[in-house]
Amino acid sequence: MSNQTFAFKQFQIVQDKCAMKVGTDAVLLGSWVNSANAKTILDIGTGTGIIALMLAQKSGARIDAIDIDLNAYIQATENVNNCKWKDHIEVHHISLQQFAKESDHKYDLIVSNPPYFIDSSKASEESRTNARHTDQLPFKDLLNGVLKLLSPTGKFYVILPTKESELFREDAEKNKLFLTKVTRVITRTDKPEKRLLMRFEFIQRAFSEDSITIEKDERHSYTDEYKELTKDYYLAF
16 A cells, blocks of 8 residues: 555545645544534544544534645545445535534534644645644634634644644633543553644533543554454454
């Protein structure tokens, strides 16, 4: 399998047009989300469409997947059209800001693997820069979009680096969107945590907290907990 395609157990991702390829963050988030009771899902910044397809595999929900980048929209549309759940997913070429203005729909579940670099140096390729940095989707706009589009009993799932997650949580809770579940992601047993998987709801309660380690001491020596989380998707597990 070339790096232009990535095969999962029940679908394949073609990624030759997309700046951001299939990565661990997306697979972690798509695997971690509990979509069992969701009838409507919004995937913000869908990229290749990977998370939309992962959620379609494990739910019967109607899924809207949006992306501001034209190549990502074309790529996601291609991947959706080639999957067995294409009748359940609609891809839109639109920014979240515009989508929130135009839509009156309230979603049971919203998910996003958003751009998160705020201060770091930028990649030279413009589309990769847009996919990685918050310029076109600042956290404030992401939060405002979720506040507008999430149903009163809905759930918002997101993955962010540790520092950025703290900033996002602070702003979310100021707007009465509360953290109800968090999983701390450790890439390797000898490394500090790198990402936070977070679930937010409008209902305030004590949040549950745990952690997951991806690799043991050696590269590509995966832990049993990571295999268990992603086994429905990765061919190797």
